[in-house]
Amino acid sequence: MSQTIQDGMVGMFHYTLTNDAGETLDSSDGGDPLAYLHGTNSIVPGLERQLEGRSVGDAFVAHVPPAEGYGERRGPGPQRMERSAFPADFPVQVGRPFGAQTEDGQQIMLWIVGIDGDEVLIDIDHPLAGQTLHFDVSIVGVRDATEAEKQHGHAHGVDGAATH
Numbered sequence: 001m002s003q004t005i006q007d008g009m010v011g012m013f014h015y016t017l018t019n020d021a022g023e024t025l026d027s028s029d030g031g032d033p034l035a036y037l038h039g040t041n042s043i044v045p046g047l048e049r050q051l052e053g054r055s056v057g058d059a060f061v062a063h064v065p066p067a068e069g070y071g072e073r074r075g076p077g078p079q080r081m082e083r084s085a086f087p088a089d090f091p092v093q094v095g096r097p098f099g100a101q102t103e104d105g106q107q108i109m110l111w112i113v114g115i116d117g118d119e120v121l122i123d124i125d126h127p128l129a130g131q132t133l134h135f136d137v138s139i140v141g142v143r144d145a146t147e148a149e150k151q152h153g154h155a156h157g158v159d160g161a162a163t164h
C-alpha cells in the first residue's frame with residue numbers, strides 16, 4: 001500500500017506555478033522536487049490543504065485564492081528607498097524579504113519588489129499577494145519524517161539527510 005501525505009509525513013513534488021495570465025512564476029523543473037513537512041505551514045495553506053491524502057503518481061492543478069496563498073494586498077503599493085540605506089553586505093534581490101522597524105517601534109516584514117538604479121522598491125505585501133495561484137503539481141515521493149525533521153518542524157531535503 002502506498003503512503004499518503006498526512007501530518008508528520010514529508011511530501012515531495014514537482015510543480016509549476018502560474019498566475020491568472022498563464023505566466024510561469026516559479027517551477028521546480030530541472031531541479032530537485034520540493035520536499036516539505038506536512039502540517040507545518042511550510043508552504044502556502046491552500047496548496048498544503050490540497051496535497052493532503054495524495055500519494056506518489058498523483059498529478060493535479062491546485063488553484064489557490066489569495067486568502068489561502070500570500071494574502072490580499074493591504075499596503076499602498078511599492079515605496080522607494082535608497083539602495084545605500086541597506087547595509088553594504090545585504091544582498092539586495094527582488095523577492096527577498098527583510099525585517100524593519102516602524103517609527104513606533106513595531107517589527108514588520110517588507111519585501112524587495114524591484115530595483116531601479118540607486119533606488120530599491122519595497123512593499124509591505126508579498127510580491128504574490130492578491131494573486132490567485134495555479135500550481136501544476138505531481139507527487140514524486142512520500143515518506144515518514146525523521147526524528148530531526150519532526151523536532152525542527154521542517155523537511156531536511158528529499159532524503160532527509162541534510163544536517164544543520
Ligand code: ZN
Binds near residue numbers: 148149152164
Ligand atoms: Zn532542520
